[in-house]
Amino acid sequence: MSALLEIEGLSVTIRRGRHESTPVRSVDLRVDAGEVAGVVGETGCGKTLTGLATLGLLPPGSVARGSVRVAGREVTTMDERTLRELRGREVAMVFQNAATAFDPVTTIGRQLTRVIGMRDRSRGGAATAAAVERLRSVGLPEPDRVMGSYPHQLSGGMLQRAMIALALSARPRLIVADEPTTALDVTVARRVRRLLLTLQQEHGFGVVFITHDLAEARDLCTSVNVLYAGTVVESGPVEQVLDGPAHPYTRALLAALPRLDAPARRLASLAGTVPRSDAAVAGCLFANRCAEAFERCRHERPRSRAVDDDRTAACHLWEEAR
Numbered sequence: 655m656s657a658l659l660e661i662e663g664l665s666v667t668i669r670r671g672r673h674e675s676t677p678v679r680s681v682d683l684r685v686d687a688g689e690v691a692g693v694v695g696e697t698g699c700g701k702t703l704t705g706l707a708t709l710g711l712l713p714p715g716s717v718a719r720g721s722v723r724v725a726g727r728e729v730t731t732m733d734e735r736t737l738r739e740l741r742g743r744e745v746a747m748v749f750q751n752a753a754t755a756f757d758p759v760t761t762i763g764r765q766l767t768r769v770i771g772m773r774d775r776s777r778g779g780a781a782t783a784a785a786v787e788r789l790r791s792v793g794l795p796e797p798d799r800v801m802g803s804y805p806h807q808l809s810g811g812m813l814q815r816a817m818i819a820l821a822l823s824a825r826p827r828l829i830v831a832d833e834p835t836t837a838l839d840v841t842v843a844r845r846v847r848r849l850l851l852t853l854q855q856e857h858g859f860g861v862v863f864i865t866h867d868l869a870e871a872r873d874l875c876t877s878v879n880v881l882y883a884g885t886v887v888e889s890g891p892v893e894q895v896l897d898g899p900a901h902p903y904t905r906a907l908l909a910a911l912p913r914l915d916a917p918a919r920r921l922a923s924l925a926g927t928v929p930r931s932d933a934a935v936a937g938c939l940f941a942n943r944c945a946e947a948f949e950r951c952r953h954e955r956p957r958s959r960a961v962d963d964d965r966t967a968a969c970h971l972w973e974e975a976r
């Protein structure tokens with residue numbers, strides 16, 4: 655079966671004047687139809703850039719190497735016009751801050767009907783009826799009133815729902831959701847998460863769910879990809895990865911999770927720091943913080959390998975254990 659999303663060896667280099675950094679170093683990621691694939695990791699590990707690369711939306715000055723295929727089509731070499739079509743039909747993004755997704759001086763209704771009109775070639779009453787229905791489907795009360803509202807007139811939770819409606823209005827096969835509930839309070843965030851899951855089950859689209867919160871990933875995802883310093887260190891079915899992590903970094907992330915019966919432990923308490931994105935590192939990127947690192951880890955970058963049927967980890971320990 656061909657994947658909805660296949661990323662292979664993706665690296666993203668950003669040039670600012672004379673300064674060059676590579677915040678995404680080598681990401682492999684696969685999402686099949688109906689799958690909710692978590693992308694987890696600490697701040698700055700390259701989650702958002704990986705999401706943006708999927709839509710061909712990398713910031714100016716970026717160069718992407720490797721391959722990003724959405725529904726079998728290569729994104730990294732696509733021209734802007736084809737990219738716009740792809741974003742309309744195959745893939746859409748739900749951002750952390752809904753306000754950035756909407757034009758502040760155009761009503762929600764007008765923005766929704768525009769996207770629906772492009773997809774269905776519908777206009778006037780038909781497009782309006784479809785937009786109202788979309789707003790209703792994301793649980794917004796009084797959709798007619800929301801249609802005539804400007805983005806700043808809605809609460810954060812309502813706006814996030816409206817953005818999900820906007821993303822889904824072109825009926826894409828893949829949604830990239832970048833920390834879609836981080837800016838919301840706990841109860842609203844839980845409802846928006848449930849909504850996303852219900853819609854996913856109803857429509858069957860695939861999701862790349864970007865989060866720094868492992869509990870959120872466990873709640874929502876079918877598979878999970880753990881990023882560290884711009885590279886995937888472990889990936890596989892969510893229970894296997896989170897209940898029996900194979901990579902020392904995944905173990906460290908889980909150990910730092912706050913528990914109800916203990917004070918929160920911070921990952922920063924791990925010795926050492928994440929390598930800077932402009933640093934050349936020959937060995938494993940996690941070696942300087944890993945309690946289990948040995949000589950080979952310091953000079954040879956581990957490649958991702960199968961640790962069991964569905965799971966991969968990039969760690970020399972697995973090879974040495976064989």
Ligand SMILES: Nc1ncnc2c1ncn2[C@@H]1O[C@H](COP(=O)(O)OP(=O)(O)OP(=O)(O)O)[C@@H](O)[C@H]1O
Nearest residue numbers: 668677696697698699700701702703704713866931
């Ligand atoms: N437009 C940009 N110009 C220069 N550097 C950038 C740009 N966007 C991101 N970066 C750098 O790339 C690195 C990865 O950024 P990215 O936003 O992908 O991380 P992230 O894992 O999504 O973090 P967070 O959880 O904080 O959103 C960061 O160190 C960031 O400073």
